[in-house]
Amino acid sequence: MQVSIETTTGLERRMTVGIPAEQVETEVTKRLQQATKTVRLNGFRKGKVPLKVVKQRFGAGVRQEVLGEFMSRSFYDAVQQEDVKPAGQPAIEPKEMAEGKDVEFVATFEVYPEITLSDTSAFEVEKLNAEVQDADVENMIEVLRKQQASWSEVERAAANDDQVNIDFTGTKDGEEFDGGKAEGQDLVLGSGSMIPGFEDGIVGMKAGEEKVLSLTFPEDYQAEELKGAAVEFTVKVNSVSEQVLPELNAEFFSKYGVEGEDETQFRAEVRKNMERELKNASKTKLKNQVMDKLIEAHEVDLPKALVAGEVEALRNQMMQQFGGAQPNLDLKSLLPDEMFTEQAERRVALGLIVGEVVKAGEIKVDADRVRETVEEMASTYQDPEEVISYYYSNQQLLASVESVVLEDQVVDYILAGAKVTETDSTYDEVIKPAEQAQ
Structure with a gap:
């Protein structure tokens, strides 16, 4: 196999691959010979159809199939040989496909960018500390009463x-x-x-x-x-x-998952939920600061293929929120790429940078933290054990949790060397979305 590769623009590469004719023709002949044992044609007994006849009838289709497989396999062999890492699928352009001649095709693709990590010890972030006060619980109960008013x-x-x-x-x-x-x-x-x-x-x-x-x-x-x-x-x-506003009674409590007339139990449940919300909000704000710092500190060339894939994922995600796509609906006109491009670029950039931090810090997913995360998510359901079992029986769901935990570990890794200022705050300030807090 002959391979040559050139840089066209930025991350784009153009690779020319040549495959000896003998390899292709040998495989085509082998498959046609196998076909002579199974094909049924009028005038011939099964297994007695001459190779020449099989080739006349099926040769073009078999050859096309072999060429497709050879080009796909040769591409991935070639990128390993040349030690390049494609980002997204290649565009394959056949150049020479004639029978008896060496096969040649051109694959155009993007590669992952090289990222040099900045000194994250210079990062300055603020950690907000707060506790749920009795007044916060009272305010939340008023909010819940207004929801049922x-x-x-x-x-x-x-x-x-x-x-x-x-x-x-x-x-x-x-x-x-x-x-x-x-x-x-x-x-x-x-x-x-x-x-x-x-x-x-x-x-x-x-x-x-x-x-x-x-x-x-x-x-x-x-x-x-x-x-x-x-x-x-x-x-x-x-x-x-x-x-x-409704009275604080059993009927009201049941709407929030608390059975009976014990107001003390209801208040305890409200406080527990608020403490969980506070913990998650504080963690999210800290994480967002770290991610913002990572974006600011690194200029990354983004593979168009990865951004396009992320745009499509965001578009589908939005459609699911609105009940899924309807037949014959032109999603790209209804939800054009421009709606998602900025967010998609940020997500791709962060994914690449975080991946580099994981590699540099030799960070491995902590199985205990994954378990803790799944258990915490399951605790809000009526049967937590059933939810935990479901997550661990669904590899795709579990992988999504592992991805979140790995990001959290990256944040911890960076915070360990960054300048963290701790500030006393309030429940309302911590849970307030960042754009409202400004």
């Missing part, structure tokens, strides 16, 4: 946190616009679900009252024709209802 109609002016039932019509330059009209719509005042000023304008109105609100759409509004537009909404209030 009912509404009771009242004869008074609407206030924030009330629910109003309204009819409204929006106009721009005196003309109604698409999506600006509704009848009998429920709206919780203060929820921020309408454009700025809309909900504030309803505060103080009573059932049966009508009012015109002069408002301006935000500059970043999704509808192009309404961005920054001055509009008027004619709003009529049909009813005003106030929130009625």
Whole structure:
């Protein structure tokens, strides 16, 4: 086998592979001879069909099959011989396929980039320390009560946190616009679900009252024709209802998986869940800081094939969240690549960098930590042992946990040498998403 390889641009490689004709023809002949023993053709007994006849009838198909197998096998033999690591599948272009001549094909592919790790001991990260306080538990219970609240109609002016039932019509330059009209719509005042000023304008109105609100759409509004537009909404209030919170009783407790009327047990369960949430949030924020530092400290050439694969995975993941793809749906038009490119590039870059850290630090997946992680995930289910068994019987699921644990070990490895500042914080601050904390 003859191999030559050249760099075209960046990570792309162009490899030309030659396979001696004798090897191909020998394999083709061997398969045709085997076929003479099994094929059935009119006028011949089974096993008595001449090789010449079999070759006339099946030679082209057998040869095509052999060529495909030889090119695939030769490609992977060639990359091992040349010590290159392809990223993604190659594009194969046949050059010489004629019978009796040496086979030649060109494989174009990308390789994984070489990454030189930066000095991670210069990383500076902040670890937030917090504990769940009694007041935090009280606040959480109020949140849970509001989730199960009912509404009771009242004869008074609407206030924030009330629910109003309204009819409204929006106009721009005196003309109604698409999506600006509704009848009998429920709206919780203060929820921020309408454009700025809309909900504030309803505060103080009573059932049966009508009012015109002069408002301006935000500059970043999704509808192009309404961005920054001055509009008027004619709003009529049909009813005003106030929130009625449920009692702390057995019926309420059961909705959150606690049976019986023991309020102390319910509060203990709420606290336990909050402590688990706090631990995970603190760990995630620390991990995200480390990952951000890794991205900032390394410039990585990204193989297009890996980014494209990650884009496709993210697109499919989003479709699953919306109930799966529908037949005849053009996903690329509905969810174009641009929606996922930035996230895909980050994930690919991190994967490559983390992989290099794993190699440099000779980090192996800790089986005990994998078990602890699975057990912690299973603890939120009714039958934890059944969940644990399911994870350990499903190699794909277990591999996903191992991948997360390995990332956690990489974070620990980096933190061991980084500058970590510990800061006292609160439950609310720690669990707040990073973008809201800024």
